[in-house]
Amino acid sequence: MSRFKFNEYATVCDECDLVNIIPPMAQSEKFTCSRCHHLLISLPTHRIEKILAYGGSGLLMLVLSLSFPFLSFSSSGIGRTVTFWQSMSVLLTQHFTFLGALLIFVLLVLPICYLLSVVALAWLIKKRKNRTVQRLLLRTITVIQPWLMVDVFLVGVLVALVKMQSMADISFGLSFWSFCGYVLCLLKSVSLVDRRWFWHQVAGAAMSPASVALPARSQGLIGCHFCAAVVAQEDPHCGRCGHTTHSRRPASAQITIALLVAASLMYIPANLLPIMKTTFLGVTEPSTILGGVFQLWGMGSYPIAIIILIASVFIPVAKILALAWLCWQLRFSSRHSTTQKLKLYRITECVGRWSMIDIFVVATLTGLVQMGGFMSVLPGAAALSFAAVVILTMLAAMSYDARLLWDQEQP
Ligand SMILES: [Zn+2]
Ligand SMILES: [Zn+2]
Ligand SMILES: [Zn+2]
Structure with missing residues (x-):
């Protein structure tokens, strides 16, 4: 058993703003938000x-x-x-x-x-x-x-x-296998990092104002979005981590929409311009993202063709549309439940970085295939705009404040 006790009294859910009163927890237990089921704390052993x-x-x-x-x-x-x-x-x-x-x-x-x-x-x-x-x-x-x-x-x-x-x-080569090990160790380390648990160890339990299991805003409270402590609305800074507090991210929808517009504009050159230029026996052939998918399909690598098609063509579009719809929902709510909207937001947030696959494919080929006029690969103009699409949509998802969806539920 670890010698660290965990008795944080209350925390605010980042995704629905509910104040969760945390019961004393034992090792290897998990605690999820009682309203949106977002995982708030996990306590793995050692x-x-x-x-x-x-x-x-x-x-x-x-x-x-x-x-x-x-x-x-x-x-x-x-x-x-x-x-x-x-x-x-x-x-x-x-x-x-x-x-x-x-x-x-x-x-x-x-x-x-x-x-x-x-x-x-x-x-x-x-x-x-x-x-x-x-x-x-x-x-x-x-x-x-x-x-x-x-x-x-x-x-x-x-x-x-x-x-x-x-x-x-x-x-x-040998390095490839150690690179795989590096990736696995990094993923495992990420899964062991729990923001709330670490802030509790580093800065002690948050000195929570008296609170009940209701949305933080309705009690004049704010959840610090950096360390998740419960903070009174009058405090300009979180008492535990010192981060500037704000009940909702300022201008969240406007910033998200601006980033989405920028991403959509970049998406056009990303698909029309060549992402990769292959030279074989002195002949240079540019290929676009879709061209690369057709080439893979023609070679009979159907699963890979489908992966690239989904990751590079569908995910960015789906992500832009989903976030735009979620922004629209903040103004004109539809019959869909908040839980469904939140699910859509979570999917958007976690698949986004996988769109980088095609950039990494081009980069790997460029690094490896450099034989001058006989055979070489270079990135095309679309590589930059495509990287921009991925980064802009990731930023858009981060600037969207999911708590605003729940605010609409209460009249
Ligand atoms: Zn929640
Ligand atoms: Zn804080
Ligand atoms: Zn902030």
Whole structure:
């Protein structure tokens, strides 16, 4: 049994604004919001030790995946082997600076910061040292978490291999397997991080004003959206984490709509312009996202063609339409229940980052296939606009305040 007790008195649900009075909890129990069933707290056994183990192994795996060959490729007797770092830095040397920087940031910088912070935080909590640093680390973790995409990249690498199978032999290096280990350890560490539990350890139980199990706003209270403490509406800052408090995200619907408009505009060039330029025996052929899907279909890779079609074409459109509809619902409510709308919002929020697959496919191929006029792959103009679509829709989903949906229920 862990020696940490957990007796947070009350917390506000981020998705429906209900104040939840938390009963004393035992190890390996879970507590979900009584109105919207959002998971609020989970108490796995030996959380700190597990985080140290998985986070530490994740970092070790990452070092290993940077030290050996990642992928190798051969066609007609000519071959090339790249390390993980080379496969990303090719984009920089080929003057796709923004795309290369984005990749390095999302696949290396953010996950390294995340793992280091998680491990350091767990260690400091275990040793009960330096509360100020603990707070800083916890803030870093909370901000980085939604932007981790290494698992999407792994799927992108596999799709890239299927795409190339008719033209070349591709084999995995030792680093590829340690990269898989790194992804698994990172996912496991993410699943062990619980915002409420960590804030409780780092800054103690929130000093909650007297509250009952009703929406926070109806009691003159606010749920801090950073640490989920219950705060009085008069307080400009959360007493526990110091974050500026606001009952609802200011101008949430307007910002979401603005981001959606920007995303829809970027979606047009993303589909019309080529996302990838393949050179084979001196002939350069550009291909669009849909062109790539048809090519995969023609090769008989039906499942992969369908995955790319769904991830790159349908998900962005569905996401834009769903969020636009949810914004519309804030003004003109329909007969659909709030729970159904919230379900739609949650799906939109969690599938969004998978649209990055095609970007990662192009990046992997660019990193690997560089044989000059014989055979090479470069990103096309659509790659940037497509990355922008994904990032803009992710930001739109984040700026949408689901609590506004529940406000409509009460007259
Ligand atoms: Zn809730
Ligand atoms: Zn707070
Ligand atoms: Zn805020």
